[in-house]
Amino acid sequence: MKRSPVYINASSHISAQEPFCTLESFSPISPDGAKVLCKDPDFKPFIPPMVSRRMNSIVKRSIAVSKYVLDKAGIQCPDAIISGTGIGCVGDTEVFLNQMLDNGENMLNPSKFICSTPNTIGSQIAIYLGCHGFNSTHVNDRFAFEGALLDGVMLIQKGSADNVLVCAADQLTDSLYGLMDREAYWKGIPVSEGTVGFVLSNCPEGASAAVEDVVLTRSNPSWELDRMLRDNSLEWKDIDAVVTSLLPGEAPDSFAFVPEGVPMLTYKQYCGQYFTASAFGLLYCGELLHRGGKNGRILLAACSRGTYSFILTSSLCTN
């Protein structure tokens, strides 16, 4: 079934790149370093210092990015706020866990516990903006962003919301880096962190690109992809490029179903690896489409542990 497209009215990021920068300023992050942390902006224009001091870095970044994209889209309070995060406020979780393991189960300070649930991100954005609308948080590992995006797309397609803020955020701590590295959860290329925000809307005016479909599957990826193309009355020749979750230079075995001749691009050279990196991938697709002129169509594809996600994006003129 072909569904109405959902427009990306604004998108931006705090990541390993310069904060809020656009495609022209992207540069590959050092491939030899083990990890690359976010380049934080000055938070003062977004959050009063008194308030900001009490916030953990993931919440601070998420509020700043949210404010930035909402301003760009000219929206004060979105109809819905949906967050995606693989591991949430892991820094505060570690502090409370260590307190408990070091000091036993007595005299614990609740302040870090309070901020350790993943939905702290979305609810702090809501409290900060005073938004009482729909609010949810998706935490499905490396597909947490796709879950959040699908949730937002469904709200707009159904008419339950005119605009939705989707915020994907993950943070890297020394311990998390050490543990995930040990388990070879990440391979090659720097491990990083980042926050990417999108304003989705039912209105093409002022939009940079459109999301035409979102599919997440544990089933046969090639079959699901064919169905997605069919549903959208498309063929492979209509796809200008596939942007994948592969690391630069990695063999594209897991995407063997992409026909020869379709250009394959990567984005992790810009943002590194983290749970919700595919949000940066969507931002990258949007930037490419926005600059590529009319009739562009890019498929964003990710693969992890046998699950695939496909996000079909297009420039506005095709709609």
Add this chain to the structure above:
Amino acid sequence: MCGRIAITGAGIVSALGTGLDATLHSLMDGICPLSSPKHLETIHSNLPCGEVDLSDVQLYDLCHEDRGRVLSRSSLLGIVAARQAQEDAGLASADRVAFINGTTVGGMDITERYYRQYFQSFDYDSLIQLHLDGVSTDAIADSLECGVVFTDVISTACSAAANAIAMGAELIESGRFDVVIAGGTECLSKYHLNGFNSLMILDQEPCRPFDANRKGLNLGEGAAYIVLESKGHAQERGARIRAYLSGWGNTCDAYHQTASSPDGAGALEAMRKALEVARLQPSDIDYVNAHGTGTENNDLSEGKALMSLFGDRMPYVGSTKCFTGHATSAAAGLEAVISILCLEHGFIPANLRFKTKDPGLDFVPVAENIEDIKLNHVLSNSFGFGGNDSSLIFSRAEL
């Protein structure tokens, strides 16, 4: 919209027992299972909990899982409940099913047990990723015989399972999936027992929701899932319809990270939205399965919201957390299944231990079991940290 999303299966494990029959009988018997934690290793033996009275070893056996494979207790509980739901609905391997799980604790029970060892040796490396909610969820999805082709995990703290169920309904309504298994799982962990304890909102006695002298909540654990599909799809495959999910609403109180607004604005709006989706009036609701945690703040705030919505036509109100404890991210799943049992059996469980009316509220909860009552619509509330408020409406199958 009313009646379009059919519920064709349910599964549950909680302090009340394992399975629908055990749950119903425990509720009808009115015996409170809250007690000192037996399986969770904690110094807080003074804190009553709604613990599932099965050790991890017993859960492995119940799941027919290899004890050599480490699984979080959340996964084990989830496997028990999700398999029941799948069997109850008669799902087979050919069905393309989406699985939406609500969880927050995830594999924290494993993390808190081995965290120190992770930094001292390489022997436990394979356990590290069990911490992730997504990994806990995949373990449940992998254990099901029906074809789970899509998983998603929602973590809005204590309303997570309600949002998982609502997401499931949206997936069906939008035509993306024919069948969805949705709900939540949460095991007790030392981490969140101590977190709630440090917030000083745990009652050292079994909780007393809506009572003037309530002193806080008791934590619980469990897992519960329901099987959702469109009415047409259910009828086509000859599935028995237990009830309908006729409404769902989600709002944000946006008031405080851990406290509800004094007037319950977010809660009121969530209930209104659910009624709007269901195309029902407040007067259509026969029973409210309240969030009713037993904390001073929640019960007053929720009570005020109920008063604003229902005015002088207050339906029966009760909290079943006085039986199950507060199973946080699984709570809305447990209460969804309990609400369905109430509709099917014409029954409202007692809000145990209620004695004294709260002077701030102009209603009292159901103090004793009510049997042989025809219920058409049950509204179930679930509110989470950060003001994530959600309401679901379940309707009788015959409607």
